[in-house]
Amino acid sequence: MGFSTDAIHAGQAPDPQTGAVVLPLVQSTTFAQEAPGQPKKYEYGRTGNPTREALEANIAALEQGRYGFAFASGMAATAAVCHLLRPGDHVIATANLYGGTYRYFEQVMRQFGLSFSYADTSNLEAIEDQLRPSTRMLFVETPTNPLLILSDIRALAGFCRENGLLLVVDNTFLSPYFQRPLTLGADIVIHSSTKYIGGHSDIIGGLVVVREAMLAEQLAFYQNAAGAVPSPYDCWLTLRSVKTLALRMRQHDANARTIATFLHGHPAVRKVYYPGLKNHPQYRLARRQQKDPAGRPGFGGMISLELENEEKARLFLSRLRIFTLAESLGAVESLVCHPATMTHASIPPAEREKIGLSDSLVRLSIGIEDVEDLLEDLRQALDGL
Ligand SMILES: Cc1ncc(COP(=O)(O)O)c(C=O)c1O
Numbered sequence: 001m002g003f004s005t006d007a008i009h010a011g012q013a014p015d016p017q018t019g020a021v022v023l024p025l026v027q028s029t030t031f032a033q034e035a036p037g038q039p040k041k042y043e044y045g046r047t048g049n050p051t052r053e054a055l056e057a058n059i060a061a062l063e064q065g066r067y068g069f070a071f072a073s074g075m076a077a078t079a080a081v082c083h084l085l086r087p088g089d090h091v092i093a094t095a096n097l098y099g100g101t102y103r104y105f106e107q108v109m110r111q112f113g114l115s116f117s118y119a120d121t122s123n124l125e126a127i128e129d130q131l132r133p134s135t136r137m138l139f140v141e142t143p144t145n146p147l148l149i150l151s152d153i154r155a156l157a158g159f160c161r162e163n164g165l166l167l168v169v170d171n172t173f174l175s176p177y178f179q180r181p182l183t184l185g186a187d188i189v190i191h192s193s194t195k196y197i198g199g200h201s202d203i204i205g206g207l208v209v210v211r212e213a214m215l216a217e218q219l220a221f222y223q224n225a226a227g228a229v230p231s232p233y234d235c236w237l238t239l240r241s242v243k244t245l246a247l248r249m250r251q252h253d254a255n256a257r258t259i260a261t262f263l264h265g266h267p268a269v270r271k272v273y274y275p276g277l278k279n280h281p282q283y284r285l286a287r288r289q290q291k292d293p294a295g296r297p298g299f300g301g302m303i304s305l306e307l308e309n310e311e312k313a314r315l316f317l318s319r320l321r322i323f324t325l326a327e328s329l330g331a332v333e334s335l336v337c338h339p340a341t342m343t344h345a346s347i348p349p350a351e352r353e354k355i356g357l358s359d360s361l362v363r364l365s366i367g368i369e370d371v372e373d374l375l376e377d378l379r380q381a382l383d384g385l
Contacts, residue, residue, distance in 0.1 A: 003293035004246045011057030025236040026050045047224045051232040062176040065209035067216035074192025076228035077206030083222045087113030090134040094121040096144040096355045099344040121151040141170040146304045146339045146363040148273040150282040157185025177249040178298035195330030199241045251368040252301030268385040271306040275299045301366040310359040319381035329365035
């Protein structure tokens with residue numbers, strides 16, 4: 001099936017009892033059993049729920065995996081994946097990670113005997129330098145948040161196979177519409193479905209997809225045992241969002257291309273980070289790796305820009321009218337944020353400096369409004385800076 005057909009139908013056949021075309025929302029926390037210890041299919045809502053199961057089947061189809069798991073947030077999804085590890089295990093992660101993931105690794109998982117190293121995962125040699133006998137996992141964000149650095153998933157998958165590592169890819173920034181890491185050799189895909197998959201700034205959620213039955217078994221066990229599951233209503237709402245994912249992603253991408261070109265030519269902007277610009281150092285990799293289901297390159301809706309200094313960055317933020325100053329990304333409305341004091345504030349300043357995340361950096365999440373209005377908003381906020 002094509003991507004949009006799967007997005008609309010996978011996991012959601014019409015209800016056999018009523019014929020309802022829209023998947024019923026099953027809120028029930030428990031399910032009647034035919035005899036003691038003999039449930040029909042479901043027993044208890046934390047362990048399994050038909051609405052959640054539909055979302056899990058749906059995301060598995062879109063990522064071309066076999067098993068999907070839904071969680072209460074993107075961080076809960078990351079936590080589930082970390083629980084595949086054991087004390088003493090070592091993880092190599094992308095240096096420029098989402099701040100909350102870094103905080104979880106450093107302030108939570110370290111206490112349980114795991115260790116983490118950070119590397120520029122766009123460079124295989126930098127990863128090799130961090131490899132230890134205890135390394136079990138390579139955890140990659142591509143493109144990264146907020147500097148939009150890409151890692152070559154296919155090359156990393158080869159490296160992980162040779163060295164017996166699990167390759168985990170956080171695919172939040174592109175959604176399966178523009179990137180399907182399992183098809184490039186990754187073992188595990190993570191999403192903060194709060195972002196493009198949810199797409200309307202009204203659901204916090206996380207998803208994990210795998211192909212291997214062994215990994216699926218462990219994740220299913222953990223999902224039930226730890227219990228960070230989403231509500232059936234959030235699953236239902238997420239399924240509704242996914243039906244328009246393809247349309248939304250196409251518009252995010254089209255708007256972002258136009259805006260990145262405009263920003264690139266503006267004298268107040270020192271640097272633009274967008275993989276769809278020809279001067280992005282990984283433009284060729286972006287074209288090869290980030291593709292819509294028909295094979296056309298796609299770059300997504302995230303752009304970061306460097307202004308002259310922090311004062312100008314703050315002035316720019318205060319002048320914007322359509323772009324809302326807020327954390328998060330990937331929704332229909334355009335958002336703007338100042339990573340150093342917002343999304344990435346949990347990364348110590350020295351670490352931020354090391355990865356090139358400056359105080360004058362601004363991140364834009366380009367929505368699907370009329371692009372002329374977004375351009376005009378940016379123009380009036382930048383002019384005279
Ligand atoms: C790339 C990335 N991964 C994971 C997360 C965490 O997701 P959540 O906020 O849904 O817990 C975020 C949140 O901003 C993110 O940007």
